[in-house]
């Protein structure tokens with residue numbers, strides 16, 4: 001696969017069916033992982049669709065998936081946008097499917113999102129790379145964040161990468177133009193066939209290069225390029241901690257594989273980090 005070209009949404013392997021046996025991390029496993037996090041100099045996290053699902057957002061594929069219901073976007077979605085941005089915007093604005101967007105509108109951050117935000121606020125977690133477009137990490141208060149597949153609430157200038165909220169954009173002439181540079185605006189969500197925005201890639205690369213530990217939550221880390229940043233940390237000799245209800249493709253290469261949903265495991269993990277930190281300080 002070409003580096004930097006998006007596979008914007010989880011493959012089937014990312015969302016497991018319930019026929020597999022769910023796992024549950026023991027307190028000892030949580031404690032060992034917490035010690036590794038405190039021992040690390042620059043922990044980061046990679047999050048994926050599993051965290052969205054725990055907030056009630058259906059996956060895109062599989063039974064009950066949004067694309068299963070409403071149709072999958074074409075693989076050349078971005079090329080079609082570029083060929084006629086005016087038409088693409090007209091279609092987007094006239095066929096905005098309320099039911100498709102309803103789960104995104106209604107979703108709230110879950111305890112897993114808040115746990116990562118807390119781990120950042122106590123000065124331990126340095127950066128989060130998410131494959132999710134749902135805005136929930138921001139809503140939970142995460143500050144140091146790269147949304148590698150974009151944010152469904154934002155609109156991005158294809159020339160200067162500035163992001164805008166919907167109400168900041170003038171739609172009276174289509175395609176809408178960037179108020180700063182006049183470039184064509186597109187939804188920030190990365191389309192099929194669209195390169196990941198260069199500013200986001202650069203940010204991820206910078207933090208991944210410094211990281212010596214990565215927490216991989218709610219994703220089997222097989223969707224590139226996001227997965228590459230996590231695997232890079234491991235390949236350099238860093239520590240990899242997986243949080244996943246089911247065994248995944250990366251379970252056997254992880255230093256710690258914590259069974260359970262993010263909404264369950266991440267709060268337990270952050271609680272263990274906090275108390276360990278207090279006991280080390282005293």
Ligand SMILES: [Zn+2]
Pocket residue numbers: 157158159160161162178179180181182183
């Ligand atoms: Zn611009």
